[in-house]
Amino acid sequence: MLDWKAERGAGEPYPGYDVLAKWRSPSWNDKTREVVAARLKAADEPRFFTREEFETLIAVADRILPQPAPRPPIPVAALLDQKLQDGVMDGYRAASLPRDGEAWRRGLRALDAEARARHDHGFAKIVESDRDDLLRCCEAGELKSPAWDGMPSQTFFKHRLLRDLVLAYYCHPISWSEIGWGGPASPRGYVRLDFNDRDPWEAAEAKPGHEADALRVNRNVR
Amino acid sequence: MSDDPRHAPRARHGRAPDVFRPGGWVSMKEYADHETVDFVIVGTGAGGATLACKLAEYGFSVVALDAGPYFRPLEDFASDESEQTKLYWTDDRIVDGDNPLQLGSNNSGKAVGGSTVHFAMVSLRFRPEWFKARTKLGYGADWPIDWREMWAYYTEVEQALKISGPVNYPWGPPRPRYPYRAHPLNAAARALARGCEALGIGWTETPLATLSAPRGLAHPCVYRGFCVTGCSTNAKQSALVTWIPRALSAGAEIRDLAMVGRIETDANGLAAGVHYHRQSKWHFQKARNVVVAGYAIETPRLLLNSANDKFPDGLANSSGLVGKNLMAQANQAVWGEMDEEVRSYKGPPSLAITEHWNYEDEGKDFFGGYAYMSQGPLPQLWANTQATAHGLWGARLVEEMKRYNHVVGLKIVGEMLPQEHNRVTLADELDQYGLRIPRVTYSWCDNDKRLIDHSIAFMSRALGAIGTKNIWVQEDDTCHLNGTARMGDRPDSSVVNADCRSWDIPNLWICDGSVFPTVGGANPSLTIQAIACRTADRIRTLSRLGEIRLN
Numbered sequence: 001m002l003d004w005k006a007e008r009g010a011g012e013p014y015p016g017y018d019v020l021a022k023w024r025s026p027s028w029n030d031k032t033r034e035v036v037a038a039r040l041k042a043a044d045e046p047r048f049f050t051r052e053e054f055e056t057l058i059a060v061a062d063r064i065l066p067q068p069a070p071r072p073p074i075p076v077a078a079l080l081d082q083k084l085q086d087g088v089m090d091g092y093r094a095a096s097l098p099r100d101g102e103a104w105r106r107g108l109r110a111l112d113a114e115a116r117a118r119h120d121h122g123f124a125k126i127v128e129s130d131r132d133d134l135l136r137c138c139e140a141g142e143l144k145s146p147a148w149d150g151m152p153s154q155t156f157f158k159h160r161l162l163r164d165l166v167l168a169y170y171c172h173p174i175s176w177s178e179i180g181w182g183g184p185a186s187p188r189g190y191v192r193l194d195f196n197d198r199d200p201w202e203a204a205e206a207k208p209g210h211e212a213d214a215l216r217v218n219r220n221v222r
Numbered sequence: 223m224s225d226d227p228r229h230a231p232r233a234r235h236g237r238a239p240d241v242f243r244p245g246g247w248v249s250m251k252e253y254a255d256h257e258t259v260d261f262v263i264v265g266t267g268a269g270g271a272t273l274a275c276k277l278a279e280y281g282f283s284v285v286a287l288d289a290g291p292y293f294r295p296l297e298d299f300a301s302d303e304s305e306q307t308k309l310y311w312t313d314d315r316i317v318d319g320d321n322p323l324q325l326g327s328n329n330s331g332k333a334v335g336g337s338t339v340h341f342a343m344v345s346l347r348f349r350p351e352w353f354k355a356r357t358k359l360g361y362g363a364d365w366p367i368d369w370r371e372m373w374a375y376y377t378e379v380e381q382a383l384k385i386s387g388p389v390n391y392p393w394g395p396p397r398p399r400y401p402y403r404a405h406p407l408n409a410a411a412r413a414l415a416r417g418c419e420a421l422g423i424g425w426t427e428t429p430l431a432t433l434s435a436p437r438g439l440a441h442p443c444v445y446r447g448f449c450v451t452g453c454s455t456n457a458k459q460s461a462l463v464t465w466i467p468r469a470l471s472a473g474a475e476i477r478d479l480a481m482v483g484r485i486e487t488d489a490n491g492l493a494a495g496v497h498y499h500r501q502s503k504w505h506f507q508k509a510r511n512v513v514v515a516g517y518a519i520e521t522p523r524l525l526l527n528s529a530n531d532k533f534p535d536g537l538a539n540s541s542g543l544v545g546k547n548l549m550a551q552a553n554q555a556v557w558g559e560m561d562e563e564v565r566s567y568k569g570p571p572s573l574a575i576t577e578h579w580n581y582e583d584e585g586k587d588f589f590g591g592y593a594y595m596s597q598g599p600l601p602q603l604w605a606n607t608q609a610t611a612h613g614l615w616g617a618r619l620v621e622e623m624k625r626y627n628h629v630v631g632l633k634i635v636g637e638m639l640p641q642e643h644n645r646v647t648l649a650d651e652l653d654q655y656g657l658r659i660p661r662v663t664y665s666w667c668d669n670d671k672r673l674i675d676h677s678i679a680f681m682s683r684a685l686g687a688i689g690t691k692n693i694w695v696q697e698d699d700t701c702h703l704n705g706t707a708r709m710g711d712r713p714d715s716s717v718v719n720a721d722c723r724s725w726d727i728p729n730l731w732i733c734d735g736s737v738f739p740t741v742g743g744a745n746p747s748l749t750i751q752a753i754a755c756r757t758a759d760r761i762r763t764l765s766r767l768g769e770i771r772l773n
Binding site: 031032036083090132167175182194195 | 297298299300301302303304305307310311312313314315316317318322323324325326406407408409412443444445446447448454455560562563564565567568569600601602604605606608609610615616617619620623624626627661662
């Protein structure tokens with residue numbers, strides 16, 4: 001079931017480390033287990049977005065946060081869909097942006113329209129380098145299709161698109177393991193706080209020439 | 223297990239949540255809406271909770287309302303950044319100006335206890351000269367309060383919160399010993415110390431409102447590092463676990479999920495009570511005195527939304543200053559990477575501090591000061607910083623994030639000057655209660671920019687001096703909001719007097735960071751609480767003199 005973990009290692013800073021191995025440890029309280037369990041069950045089918053918008057979103061997320069094989073991908077688009085469906089918002093917004101959900105719908109439709117105008121295909125159907133070019137134009141505020149309906153593409157990119165996708169990716173335990181973060185920590189916190197100090201329930205970093213040591217230690221992190 | 227405090231109020235039927243026991247309750251005095259109470263307080267954060275506690279202990283009848291839920295941290299708080307955004311004020315707001323503010327996380331809270339439930343616990347006294355910034359330092363405005371009076375109130379708050387701090391504080395006039403010992407330094411804090419020593423300036427352990435030894439039912443801090451997303455072990459001395467339990471035992475009532483939409487005034491132009499929304503209905507609580515403690519956005523919003531025929535420009539606004547002189551604090555950072563593992567996610571994020579540039583006036587080309595502190599961002603916050611402030615996305619972002627455990631950073635809390643065009647006004651759009659939403663307008667002035675440039679240059683040297691690599695600057699961030707209902711000596715140039723009492727409506731009071739005429743380069747929570755303690759003492763004195771409406 002977890003074969004990909006055995007393969008992971010080469011080039012990764014925390015080979016074999018899995019924050020979920022601490023699920024039943026004193027580092028995870030009941031409330032944390034409850035909210036992370038709900039997150040791990042994120043539905044594949046969109047509830048907030050239409051199927052078409054959702055496909056565009058997947059294609060965007062894939063370029064903002066490219067995911068390495070062989071590990072299972074973090075369902076970034078599904079996590080964002082769930083958040084918007086649940087009405088979880090930042091609340092504040094630039095005067096030029098509509099509320100979070102409407103900004104997303106309009107932004108995805110506009111990116112799709114821009115792709116069709118340039119490449120005769122929707123955003124999800126164009127090649128990766130063309131997607132990156134379009135996203136860079138979006139970031140620079142150079143996209144002006146009427147589909148934006150007055151919303152500046154630059155503001156949408158920085159304050160909605162980039163922010164929301166990054167938060168979705170780094171709310172998932174797979175990303176926590178990837179960066180070697182300790183993860184949830186309550187009621188058990190930490191004892192060793194100094195430079196190069198790690199508690200036995202923290203990830204061990206692979207040092208050059210000693211990757212196997214880190215792998216062995218990380219398999220026993222609980 | 224328990225009910226969801228976000229959907230139904232918990233504080234009713236004569237009881238309130240016991241924040242120290244999962245599923246527990248404590249008894250609570252309750253008032254009917256038609257009973258006229260001495261004080262109704264809007265907001266239960268650093269200002270409102272402190273005042274509610276002190277006034278109840280002085281024997282006044284008090285009802286304190288909060289728009290947010292009443293959490294029991296031990297059972298309601300997850301170790302999770304996403305989940306804990308439930309502590310933030312995320313109602314609809316519009317931001318504009320040259321430097322639109324980011325709201326929601328580090329400058330607001332929607333919960334009983336307000337933003338102290340997720341504050342970074344940094345508990346600093348102001349530099350004495352800041353209370354006379356105009357006269358002594360040549361900028362901003364003078365406070366109508368003397369620093370020596372504040373020094374005693376700071377002591378009261380430090381004792382009430384059992385602040386942990388250093389044996390000797392390196393800056394300012396002598397202060398008493400902190401009640402609890404300082405916390406140990408993590409690697410991020412040691413990096414700050416090394417940098418200060420390399421550049422020849424002082425540093426110290428940060429005075430923090432989190433326990434370094436047991437206190438009652440609360441355990442010492444376990445260094446889990448989730449401070450700014452809410453402490454799930456009750457080590458953090460938030461208003462929720464300090465002033466509010468005291469207020470309840472003294473007979474105050476706390477009403478959760480109660481959003482105040484309008485203050486009503488009577489035929490004499492006095493405040494008569496507040497209209498509030500709770501459990502899908504509007505109610506009216508009668509009161510002899512109304513205290514607004516909603517912080518620098520919601521306070522002016524409520525005063526402006528309460529405009530009526532007698533006060534067409536909003537309440538307490540004859541000066542025209544309600545909503546004006548909003549002051550954020552600069553929150554720029556310098557980040558880099560060390561060869562050593564830092565793992566700054568362990569422990570409170572700001573265990574070490576230097577206030578050197580708050581107290582040193584030589585070598586500055588700007589007014590005001592700044593402190594800077596060590597940092598410990600959790601993954602979502604760090605990834606968002608790398609993306610939106612550093613401009614990374616794609617493979618560069620994912621790869622950079624893998625260096626997370628080597629990241630070290632220094633971040634300022636910097637003084638910004640009061641300017642009338644930085645302000646809170648009402649937009650035409652309505653929120654879920656049918657109330658006009660706030661528009662928050664903010665632009666930095668040249669002095670703000672010079673302070674920021676100075677701090678960035680200095681912190682870059684400090685990181686460079688300790689061998690940090692790949693140093694980069696986070697230029698656009700702010701924290702803490704103050705101003706918008708400033709205190710002063712004259713009715714035409716301030717909204718309230720030194721007692722936080724409205725010049726226009728003598729039974730209307732404002733008790734939160736809105737009353738600050740200037741902000742200094744220090745986190746405001748200790749000062750807000752000290753002012754609340756002073757206000758309570760002044761109210762007691764004035765009531766004995768018969769100068770307060772109590773019948």
